[in-house]
Amino acid sequence: MSLSTGVAPEKPFAEKIPANPLARRFLPLLVACLLAIVVLLILYIGLGTVSLSPGEVIAALVNQPVETFHRQIVWDLRFPRGLVAILVGAMLGLAGAILQTITRNPLASPDLTGVSAGAVLASVLGIAFIPPLAAGGPALPFVALAGGVVVGATVYFLSRQGRSDPLRLALNGILLGAILNSGSSIVLIFDQERAANIVLWLIGSLNGRVWSHFNTLWPWALVGIPLALGCAGLANTLNLGDDVATGLGQNVERARAGLFFIAVLLASSAVAIVGAIGFIGLIGPHISRRLVGDDARRLLPMSAVVTALLLLLSDFIVQAITKGSLPVGAITALLGAPFFLYLIFRRVKA
Amino acid sequence: MGSDNKTSLREISTTITGKTRGAAMAAENVRVGYGEKIILSELSLEIRRGEITALVGPNGSGKSTLLKGMARLLKLHSGTVFLEGEELTKMANSEIARRLAVLPQAPTAPAGLTVGELVEQGRYPHAGPMRMLRKQDHEAIGRALELTGTLEFANRPLENLSGGERQRAWIALTLAQATPVLFLDEPTTFLDIGHQLEVLELVGQLNREQGMTIVMVLHDLNQAAQYAHRMVVLRKGSIVADGAPAEVMTGEVLEKVFNIKAHIVTDPASGRPVFLPYAVVKNEEVGRGQ
Numbered sequence: 001m002s003l004s005t006g007v008a009p010e011k012p013f014a015e016k017i018p019a020n021p022l023a024r025r026f027l028p029l030l031v032a033c034l035l036a037i038v039v040l041l042i043l044y045i046g047l048g049t050v051s052l053s054p055g056e057v058i059a060a061l062v063n064q065p066v067e068t069f070h071r072q073i074v075w076d077l078r079f080p081r082g083l084v085a086i087l088v089g090a091m092l093g094l095a096g097a098i099l100q101t102i103t104r105n106p107l108a109s110p111d112l113t114g115v116s117a118g119a120v121l122a123s124v125l126g127i128a129f130i131p132p133l134a135a136g137g138p139a140l141p142f143v144a145l146a147g148g149v150v151v152g153a154t155v156y157f158l159s160r161q162g163r164s165d166p167l168r169l170a171l172n173g174i175l176l177g178a179i180l181n182s183g184s185s186i187v188l189i190f191d192q193e194r195a196a197n198i199v200l201w202l203i204g205s206l207n208g209r210v211w212s213h214f215n216t217l218w219p220w221a222l223v224g225i226p227l228a229l230g231c232a233g234l235a236n237t238l239n240l241g242d243d244v245a246t247g248l249g250q251n252v253e254r255a256r257a258g259l260f261f262i263a264v265l266l267a268s269s270a271v272a273i274v275g276a277i278g279f280i281g282l283i284g285p286h287i288s289r290r291l292v293g294d295d296a297r298r299l300l301p302m303s304a305v306v307t308a309l310l311l312l313l314s315d316f317i318v319q320a321i322t323k324g325s326l327p328v329g330a331i332t333a334l335l336g337a338p339f340f341l342y343l344i345f346r347r348v349k350a
Numbered sequence: 351m352g353s354d355n356k357t358s359l360r361e362i363s364t365t366i367t368g369k370t371r372g373a374a375m376a377a378e379n380v381r382v383g384y385g386e387k388i389i390l391s392e393l394s395l396e397i398r399r400g401e402i403t404a405l406v407g408p409n410g411s412g413k414s415t416l417l418k419g420m421a422r423l424l425k426l427h428s429g430t431v432f433l434e435g436e437e438l439t440k441m442a443n444s445e446i447a448r449r450l451a452v453l454p455q456a457p458t459a460p461a462g463l464t465v466g467e468l469v470e471q472g473r474y475p476h477a478g479p480m481r482m483l484r485k486q487d488h489e490a491i492g493r494a495l496e497l498t499g500t501l502e503f504a505n506r507p508l509e510n511l512s513g514g515e516r517q518r519a520w521i522a523l524t525l526a527q528a529t530p531v532l533f534l535d536e537p538t539t540f541l542d543i544g545h546q547l548e549v550l551e552l553v554g555q556l557n558r559e560q561g562m563t564i565v566m567v568l569h570d571l572n573q574a575a576q577y578a579h580r581m582v583v584l585r586k587g588s589i590v591a592d593g594a595p596a597e598v599m600t601g602e603v604l605e606k607v608f609n610i611k612a613h614i615v616t617d618p619a620s621g622r623p624v625f626l627p628y629a630v631v632k633n634e635e636v637g638r639g640q
Binding site for chain 1: 453490
């Protein structure tokens with residue numbers, strides 16, 4: 001307001017700002033990733049004991065199957081599994097991008113902040129000791145969310161001395177996550193009956209995911225994803241550090257707590273459906289950062305789309321190579337762990 | 351410990367009402383520190399509109415603490431800060447941010463963030479986080495980039511800039527806030543001498559051409575004397591000297607506050623005082639001096 005005392009400019013200042021090339025390529029990249037997801041989904045559905053050509057898949061999807069049993073394979077088995085993969089990928093990617101932003105730590109992700117471990121332990125306890133939950137069902141995400149929130153909040157408050165410190169947050173998350181995972185393993189020993197099933201939870205698997213799983217998941221995505229994307233501006237300001245953000249008029253503690261809760265909500269509900277699929281929430285946001293930069297308004301949607309593509313691709317590889325006998329979490333860990341080491345190595349060097 | 355020295359050292363008392371016309375900001379009897387550790391107690395200071403005020407003093411004197419306390423980056427234990435006559439604690443966060451911008455010491459941003467994206471954040475208090483940037487926002491961002499000479503590298507990531515360029519980008523962020531008052535905490539730290547002067551010249555220009563009231567913590571006394579209208583000297587949490595550079599930069603003040611003996615000469619070009627240190631005062635001598 002008081003700045004308006006200067007000499008009137010010959011040209012509005014706004015017109016002098018050069019267009020941001022990162023912003024210009026955001027939309028084409030986003031659309032390209034979405035198209036890639038569609039194409040991959042068609043190939044993905046074609047894959048399996050009975051393999052279908054893309055044409056047969058499309059025909060079955062639009063309810064004009066070439067053979068009657070194609071409809072069953074596509075609609076009852078492979079299509080819902082693919083949709084669960086896409087939704088879970090998007091949710092874990094968004095959660096990872098938010099956690100990386102609010103902790104100002106590139107090594108943060110749902111699995112590295114203890115949130116996944118908390119959600120898994122709560123789910124595993126629920127499955128083992130609360131009979132109505134044994135078969136999963138729509139109540140499980142609430143249990144997982146409770147676990148994720150409790151662990152997330154514990155990590156958050158443990159890391160808070162006067163003001164929350166990003167590095168403490170990540171370190172506490174990793175430590176607490178390790179403790180909780182051993183807790184889940186102990187449950188496993190006592191519940192031999194369901195042990196095989198529970199192991200899949202710890203690794204994360206899409207095997208046998210059908211419409212009932214998708215129907216449990218989508219309301220959470222419908223709430224969490226728009227909420228996360230709407231808070232991108234808050235995340236951007238928070239990312240400049242507590243003092244700068246306070247100076248800009250942000251209520252830092254409230255913004256951080258809110259974003260943390262949204263990330264936990266996304267991650268926990270996804271984990272409740274498929275288990276703790278590791279590293280995907282770390283890698284997706286990193287690739288997205290390379291593509292569209294650090295601005296959360298582009299990073300968050302891009303992370304959702306890229307991570308969805310990554311998870312679908314990982315499950316595609318699992319199906320193609322092992323015929324689905326390996327859980328998808330095994331392959332994401334196999335590909336993700338070296339990437340994690342590379343990030344640490346690069347950080348140490350810098 | 352601060353109170354013992356208070357009486358013996360020269361104290362400039364300013365009539366503090368907090369609501370004085372012409373005062374951009376005022377701190378009244380503020381008590382502030384980190385957690386339980388109190389750095390400043392019962393300190394009062396009035397910032398006059400349209401001036402560059404430099405807060406100087408040795409390490410641990412409380413100059414940064416004072417700046418942070420006045421800018422609500424540190425919570426006050428007691429006392430009041432007024433912004434243009436209004437109590438800070440009674441104002442909304444965004445309302446404060448539309449009138450007072452503050453650049454903390456050595457700020458950090460994500461490495462890949464571009465200058466333009468950083469400066470955009472300055473509009474945070476003007477537009478809600480959900481709302482898109484409007485025409486006047488783009489105008490303010492463009493102006494901030496132009497004033498700081500960062501327009502040409504608006505699309506470069508911060509990590510690819512020199513220290514001086516980066517600091518100018520951060521100052522542009524505070525300018526996009528379009529506030530009449532600007533606080534800078536050691537804006538020249540970690541910069542080489544050329545870039546230090548670049549930043550200080552920019553500060554002088556903002557004050558002259560835009561009429562901004564600027565308060566900055568500076569380490570270098572000569573630079574403070576060169577660029578500020580008023581120097582406020584702190585020592586152990588108390589203000590021990592306050593006035594125009596020529597009044598404050600005296601052998602007496604330098605000896606008592608910084609424990610050095612120095613010649614004071616006047617820079618023929620600017621008419622501002624410059625000090626040339628020649629000896630360190632031994633501790634016993636300081637004790638006797640008091």
